[in-house]
Structures are given as C-alpha cells and as structure tokens.
Amino acid sequence: MSSSRERICPSNRQPTMYPAKDIHVLVLAHPVQGHINPMLQFSKRLTSKGLKVTFLIPISTKKSLNLVNASSIQVEYISDGFDNVEADKLSIKEYLEYFRLSVSQSLSDFIKKHQSYVAIEHGMHGASFFSQSCVVSCIYYLVHQGTVKLPLEAVDGQGRVLCDPPVMSVLGLNDFPSFVADVHKYPTVLDIVLGQFSNFRKAKWLLFNTFSELEEELVNWMGNQWSMMTVGPTIPSVYKDKRLEDDTGYGLSLFKPEAEACLRWLDSKPPCSTIYVSFGCLASLGEDQMEELSSGLRLMKSHFMWVVRESEEKKLPRNFLQELGLDDDKKGLVVRWSNQLQVLSHVSVGCFMTHCEWNSTLEALSLELYVSVSCDWGRDRELREWVVTGEEIESCVNEIMEGGERGKEIRENSLGWKEMAIRAIDEGGSSKKNIQEFVSNVLDLCT
Template identity: 40%
Template sequence: MEEERENGAHCLIVPYPITGHINPMLQFAKRLSHKRVRVTLALTEFLLKTTTFSAASVSLRPISDGFDDGGRAHAKTSDEYFARFQETGRQTLSELIRELSGSGRVVDCVVYDPFIPWVLDVAKGAGLQAAAFFTQSCAVDNIYHQAYAGELRLPLSGGEVEVPGLPAMKPDEMPSFIYVHGSYPGPFRMILDQFRNLGRADWIFINTFRELEEEVLQYWMTRIGRVRAVGPTIPSIYLDKRLQDDKEYGLTIFKPMSNICMEWLNQRQPRSVVYVSFGSLAELTVDQIEELACALTTCGKHFLWVIRKSEESKFPAKLLAPMGLVVSWCDQLEVLAHEAVGCFVTHCGWNSTLEALSLGVPIVAMPQWTDQSCNAKFVVDVWGSGVRARPNEKGLVRREEIIGCVESVMEGKFISSNATKWKEIARAAVDEGGTSDKNIEEFVSALKILKATTNK
C-alpha cells in the first residue's frame, strides 16, 4: 500500500486556518489517503506551533499567513489579515510547491478552501489541477453565490425570500451576513470573493451528501457544473468504520476533558442527557447564558454543558445544579455517540449539524450568526430532526422557550425517528459504493489518469 501511494498521485490540501474549516478538509484528506493517494496538508506556521496534530496518513507542511507569532488575533482588522495572508501566503505556497517537486514529491492537484481563492491562482500558475472544497452547506453556498452574482438583491426587502433550489425562506432564516446587511463587511467580502475565480477550478467539492441537499445540489450541478458532494466528513469510526484508526479529527486546539465526560455519561440512563455546546467561536451574552442556565437547572434533566474558558466569567456559578456537568471542552463526537445523550442544544454550525445528523441526535437550534440560521431552517423545516428556540424581540431566547424546546425534542418520537433516519442515510453515503464514496472514487480515478498522463 505504501509503495503504491509513493508512486501514485499527490494532493496538496490548503484549508482556511480555523478549526471548522480544517477538520472537514482533513477528513477528506484521510479518505484520499485510504484510497492510496499521497496527501500533504498545508497549515500556517502559527497553527503548527499551537495545535496538536495526530493523523499519520497525512503529511504536514507550513505556509505563512504573515502572522507567524500570533495568527489572526495579531491582525488589527480582518482586512489586514486577509491582505497579509494573500501576500505572504501566495509566496510561501509557491515555494512549498517548488520544494515538494524538487524533493521528488511532485504535486498533481491542489484542493483549496474558497475562503482563500488566491490558492487557485497559485495552483494554475504552477500548471496544476485544482479542486475547490466548500466547508459550508450547499444551501448556504448557493445563497452567497446568488448575492455574488447580483441575483439576490441586498439589502433584503419584503417578505419571504425566493432562491433557486431552496424552499422559500424568511429573511431571518438567511445567513446573518445577508439578513443583517452591512454587518461584518470584511468577512462578507471574503465570502463573496469565494466565487471570483471559481470557473477555473477543475472540481468543486461540498461537505454534504446528496440525499441531504439533493435539490440545491442538482441546481448547482446544472448552473456551475463539476459539483460533487463528498460528505459528511467526520471520522470513519462513527460512519462506515472502514478506516479503523480514524477515531478523531486529529487536530486539537482546546484540550478535551474526555475522561470526566465519559465517566459522567456512563452513569446516566439512555437518552436522558441534554448536551449543550456553541462551538469554538460563538460568544453568548451574559443574559443569554443566564437564561440557558436557568432553563437547564429547572427542566429536571441531566445536562452536559461546554463553556469555553474564554466564556467562563459569564457563567452564573450560583445556578450550577447537581443535575449538570460543566466542562471547558469535550470530544463532541464521542459525546454525541454516547447512548445517554438524547438532545443537542447547538448554534447549528455546519460541522456540529452534520455530526448530529450523522449520529442521530435530535437538535434544539439556537443559531447565533453567519450560516447558522440557515442551517437551523433546514434542521427544522426540511430534515425534521429538531426544533428552533426562537428569540424574543430583543434577540434573547428566554428560559421558558428553551425548556419547551428541550421537552419537545426529548419526548418527541417523530423528531427522534427522523434523526435516526438521517443517521442511516449519512452512513450509507460514505460506505463503499455510497453516493459520496462514488464521488471521491471518481476524483481519485481522475487523479490516477492525470498522473499516468504526466509520467508519459
């Protein structure tokens, strides 16, 4: 196997340097490696110095974002970070491609995150094939593409919004960058810039699976072409189990309190625990945390709540009840896969949403910003795998609303049944011969043909 990989095609994978974008691309890299493609993952110098990495089948190499000592946090503005990353990243990525070629590990294809579209320019400048890898849902990508093309007029006006390939949506069910027009202008420019050179990409991959977003995927294939669903990109042990050593993503920024969580969950009854986490970036207000704490401590159910160290000062410790366990971080997949967990209160980031769907855990959606409100719309109204906790006129989700949503999910057989259904479909998609597996195999076959042609 190693000899075949040594003489086979070589993919250089370049993610945007945040965990939520790296992990799905890293899982895709593992799938390629399992199919005997050599893979190198390019991460920024800062990330390589500050994270723990454990994925033996994938090689790591550095590039620079221009902030090697502090990463994004050391940039004064998002615009400064994007500009510096583009300037320094172009140079160091080009050097890496030449270095790999000179050492006998010639790169055949670059798989890149469209959040950094200049990677495609570098790849094409080096005469390489290139694949864009979208880490958000196809629905969200479609909405952003409509805005980029000027077909979705901003700011929004009127009632429901009609977007091809999607159900009619209320304005507040759109991504927050669309709904609250003018918020975070720097990141929004970056999001629209994903599409500026997409026509030059040889493949377009999306972290979803056909059965989950069939209509919008079909629309994109008709309009853009070259589109393939390759998800859900979560460790194989939780899906098809073909990669026996693939039990975690392999990139760790926060230290999970795994032993404490598992010991506590092992003492709970099946489907009795409410798991609460808002990911690695979302920041709840002090008032929202208090409402959530009051809801959890009065609903009469055990709960496991992840509150990052940066958020600990907001937590009302006096409300902590014996029914709950509060930790600074956990292995989310390990928790969601535990039989004690019956409900997931989440911000509905795409990775968390895919994990819950793939593990059959019903959702209480509390979206905060960016793509999360759109993901929540699909969870509730399209996939039927959860409910949304609605905020009041001040944007605060009150404790009574949270309690009602938790009870309806924990006691709702219909939602639980739908969650189980999506678990089975997600696993089938990546199993041998499944829809996503076929798309990955098609890409691998194309790489082998490309390599054979190049060698001639």
C-alpha cells in the first residue's frame, strides 16, 4: 500500500530527543481550519519535546491546501472516500494497520468519534483532542448522557436549564449552543457533536484547547470526572511564549490567503483604526444580514477589512466592491481569505468582528483584541429571523473604537485575558505543565 506524503518545510533546529526512544504520534484532524489549526499547533509542541508526529489530511483537501509555514511535522494524505486517487485510497483503519509496528500513539479530533476506538484496536494509546471550550463540551456531554433533555426547557422561574454541576447553573436557554437550542434545524450536526461522547471514555487522555484560568471551576469539575488536560491556547509561539523557533504561523491553510495585499493595506492605516471582520470558513450570513453589515461598515468611522469567501461574494450588495475603490487609501478592503494572526496582531487593527468560533476567540484573547460578536454558526448559518441592523453594528463598533467608559472597561478586560493566556503556556503555566505531563505519560507507556 502506498500513501501520499509531504513535509512542511522542516525547521533547521532539531528538537531535543529522548535517549533510546522513538515515539510516533499520528494526528488526525477534521478537515476544517478551526480544527486543523489547534491540533497542528499542539503537534508542534510535541515535536519540540522529541516526539515524532505525522499529521494526516484527507486527500480530498490536497488541491486547496496551502503549506504556508515552516514546521518539522510530516504531513500525509489519506482517503476519506471523496477522492479519485487510486494509489492514495487508504482508510484510517488501513493506514493504522500499515503503520502498526511504528505508531505508538494516536491523537484524534473529537469530531471523528470512531478514531480512538480504531486506534485502540491496533494496539495504540488514544487521545481525543477537543477544539472547543470546556463549557460547550460539557453541555454536549450532559445532553448525550440525558442529564439535559431536548428540546431544552427551563427548570425554574429564572430560565435556568441546569442545576448541576453548580458552575453550569448560571446558563439560561439562550446561552446554549445553537445545535442544542434548535434540535430540528441541523439534526445531522447535532448527531455529530453529541456522538463524540459515544466512546470518548476509551481514550486514555482528553485534551482541551483552553486554559485552566479561563474556565477554572468547570475545568476542576471535569478533572474530577475524567483524565483531562487543558493545553491551550494553541496559537503559534511567536504570539505567546516565543519558545519555538520559526513558529510564526500554523503551517496549513485550506484557503490561499491574500497576505501581501492585506499587510500592504494595513500598513497604510493609523494604529487601532481598523476593524477586522471574518466569520471563518463555514459560517454563512443571509442576504439581509450581509446588506445590513455592509451598511454598518459604510456608516462607521473606522476603516475595515472584511473576509468574504468566494462562495459568499454573490451576497454582497450591488456595486459594494466598486464603491470601495482600488487604492490603498480606500476606507475598506474586502478579501477572500487572510492570514488571520498577522492581521489580528497588526498595529492598525483595533477590533475583531467574529462569529466566535473557539479558535478565533482564543486568538483574540491572546492578542488583546476587542471583540464584537456578530454571527453564530448554527443560528445564522442561513440567517432569516434575526437581523442586526447596520445602525446597531455601527454603534457597537464605535463604542469599542472610540473609547468612553465602556470602551475602557473592554480594553482593561482584554489586557487581563491576554496576560492570563500567555502565563498559561509560559514556563510554569498550567497548560505548559499539562503538555509536559502528557509527553511524560506517553514516554512511560511506550518504553
């Protein structure tokens, strides 16, 4: 059997190797940017500790995949049933059999609910990586267990849904994830997010892309239930502890970023004068909301950079792009994709309008960005009922960008979260300790 393999430009620096050990970790992520990024970044931490990592990508994504950064991680392509390359038609089970003698550890994305089980069948130790927050994971778990009944109902006059665990009792009906709040809208997605807990206890470790200080009470509660570790925020080292050489980006992108155009345009703008608008690779606004968002961006005093995927461009108001103009002095720039971390860390960017996908949220927290929430993936995937007006969008952004008491409070909170995120992954931090403990456990099991 053969497989397609590719190495992401290995770094010149060799990781410190453990004597007499050849630990090989297979990492398989759901092929969506918000899942690939954190798992790839965590994989870099493992290679820095001396472990060998192979990152598996479905062959169907190869045409759109961009290798954009240096890394010592080997990438291999496997079949997911949606490719036409005969030589590469290896299923995950066949691939694991192929590597049976050399692979000792499997790290699977939570959304691939059968992978840890398949890994265990092949004599490997399995770990499940959750790219979402602990609170969302806990909600899905409680729904799967039947503790939370669907459709959701309040258990008291205050609109609360849960009484136990106590830390979750503050949640009301409107605080729950969209796929749970509206069970009939996306039943397939609901099955997927709940299905992750059908055999998660078979995994030896549960790894979460968050940090203890961010969700402390819930992390403590979950730690008493399972063998879980927080290992985030998983963003490139240059934006946090700067301990991994050449780690300036994630390394893989499913879309080609217009990096040069973005940075050239941002360089022409004053500090903290620009709002960055992006709803990730999946979220889709309705045409009414696109119209209102366009109106709000026109009305606000700030400059803006808006990521509109090619598949979404047809929803833009007529002549919107022409109205912006072509030179770097224009008020706004619309691109199909960006190198988000470079944009968020640019001195001219002062606010991030996002759908609050977890990876983007952690990036904003880690970079002290002020966040304006606009789109929720589930409820607004085809937005029809709730439309935020252009005037409201303008008002919210101006509140953040122009200061005042509310803006000052937001900036102070942002600085606090940034410092907390950096401490978590720095020497002696909670996530740093957990990553080292995970590596030590793997070494102990595989000797």
